[in-house]
Amino acid sequence: MREKSLLHMFQGTFPQLIAVLTGTIGAISDGMHYGWTAPVLPTLESNSSHIHLQERDHIWLETIYMIGGITGLPITIFAVDTIGRKGSIIISAFMALVSWILIAVADSTLFLYIARYIIGLSGDVAFVAAPMYVAEIADKKIRGFLAGIIYLMMLLGILIIYAVAPYAPFYVPSIVGSVIVIIQLITFPFMPDSPYYLISKGKDEKAKRHLQRLRGSDDVDKELKEITAAVNRQKSEKGRPQDLVLIASNRKAVIIMVILNAAQHFSSISVMLMNLHEILMSADSIYMRSQNAGILFAALMLLSATIADFVVDKFGRKYLLTISSLLTGLCLLVLAVYFTFKNCNYDISGVSWIPIVTVMVYAAVFKFGLGIIPIVMTAELFPAKTKAMGMTIADCAYVFFAWISIEIYQRLSTAYGHEVPFYIFAASCILTAVFAQLYIPETKGKTLEEIQFILKGVPFPLRSNSLRSESLSFHATLDNKDNKINSTPEKNSNEKSGV
Missing domain, CATH: 1.20.1250.20 (MFS general substrate transporter like domains)
Structure with missing residues (x-):
């Protein structure tokens, strides 16, 4: 019974799995960077190291990675909503590749600082864009499984850096990380984009084609209508920072x-x-x-x-x-x-x-x-x-x-x-x-x-068209009440009529 249940859960989800694997494989590289200092810094601190660290370099090589992540916040917000989840993941992969190249050719700590800062930016974009992408392409029955894959990839990266860095020359982890990122750059551009994102940009026909690829079926009209209704309702909500x-x-x-x-x-x-x-x-x-x-x-x-x-x-x-x-x-x-x-x-x-x-x-x-x-x-x-x-x-x-x-x-x-x-x-x-x-x-x-x-x-309503229409109107009304302090009567009227 359990085997049948498991098979049923994954039935028809192979295209989603491939899209998620190619979209999150770059997290292996991110995991390698996250665990990089633990096995690599002892090597750099040895007498045979080609790069000589100062006393504070140990702390700053860890801190600059986090600073990169924090300063990348405006870039992340702009990227995922402007060029999309898929495009953001691809840009993040390019940044990760540049970081590995800088580490491989580094002959001073300056190269390492620049590389660690760049990968901080890259990781911030990737770990926002990739989970968004996964959640928006996944069937609800396996969304939790697919969403967790990015973390598995990151853990695999930590395991790789722990296993390789102490026993191999300094440049070897950079080669491994670069190969992983290149695989993502070659494969992921051919994957479907998020139907939610495409509909939000008015690309309904393209969204339908991509959803058909993800579901492995031409019969996606019902789900496409639900996604469209969700996007239309959510468009009526203000996207201002204060609305959080x-x-x-x-x-x-x-x-x-x-x-x-x-x-x-x-x-x-x-x-x-x-x-x-x-x-x-x-x-x-x-x-x-x-x-x-x-x-x-x-x-x-x-x-x-x-x-x-x-x-x-x-x-x-x-x-x-x-x-x-x-x-x-x-x-x-x-x-x-x-x-x-x-x-x-x-x-x-x-x-x-x-x-x-x-x-x-x-x-x-x-x-x-x-x-x-x-x-x-x-x-x-x-x-x-x-x-x-x-x-x-x-x-x-x-x-x-x-x-x-x-x-x-x-x-x-x-x-x-x-x-x-x-x-x-x-x-x-x-x-x-x-x-x-x-x-x-x-x-x-x-x-x-x-x-x-x-x-x-x-309470979530039954999925008939009339009840769903009423629920969406009621849902929008609740949001308008939440926003009444900052909304004009005219604006509220427009929001209600647009649902």
Whole structure:
């Protein structure tokens, strides 16, 4: 029965899968850049390095990557709405290729700084445009699975850089990353574009052709009408930045995504990825070489996220997020308690295996929900007119809280010991589980239109034309009420008549 259910879920979705794989393969390159400093900086700091790092270069090579992401926000908002999701992904791939070339030919830190800044810009565009593209081309029955693929690609990239960089010449990772990006640049331009984006630009016939390619069927009239109705309704909503706060459903989406992105990093994932070797050495865990521990850590994250990606559309977002948050918090609590006993001079030699086991369990349980659900939900919650701005804010929150979590870890672990930041991170995970249960709606099996009704607290109507027309008018009326402070009577009348 389960096999039949799985086959039914994926039936007729092969064109979507190919489009998503080619559209997200560049995330492997992004993952390699994200984990690049951990294995590469020790090589650059060695006496045999052809590039000589100064004392502050280690920190700045990590920070400039995040600065690139933050400064890329205006570019991202402009790109996804002007040249589209597909075009933005292609531009991001070109930027990633330039970054790898700069790293390969670098003979000074200046080249590395420029490359890291460019890839920060590229990653910001890609991780907004790609989830939007996936959510808008995917059938609702596998949208969660397809949305999670970009994270799997990123984790694969982290695994590759951990496995290659410590054992190969400095330029080899650049060759690997460049080949991956070139594959995307060759294949993805031939994939269908987002029907939502095409309809929003008045290209209805082209949208129909691309939707037919994605569904592998000529019978797409019903879905095309639903997409058109959704786009027309969402066009009647204002796409101003302040509407992310003034409209209740948008405000709820922003709150959910900011908190989930904060929760990801306050579960210490960036701290783990960038400081895993140092954490294990501080814990006196000698059961595995740090290079091997890094490879196993990345492999477990990839395996766990892959399993989660297959079951996210079966068990739902809330369930996986809640269980993952609780188990992640438990792992961090165990690690904090271990460091507490160690710093109190207890004899822990007999249990020095605990840190290595704990961080490996952490890798598995974090990526089973907390590490993948936010990226799945990001493209589901915002309506078309504010999706670019909303997802860009979510991406900004992701980068910002990554930096904050690293600062908290570095400062508190130096001043008070490793246990203090890990107690904070453990508490954050518990609060995330509570937040998920009380505030986050379940989006499993829902269309993007249905999700907007859920966020507004409005029952979704039956799908007859008359009822749908009435519901869209009622939906627009709710948005107008949300905006009445900033809308004139004439403008409200025009909006209602345009639905």
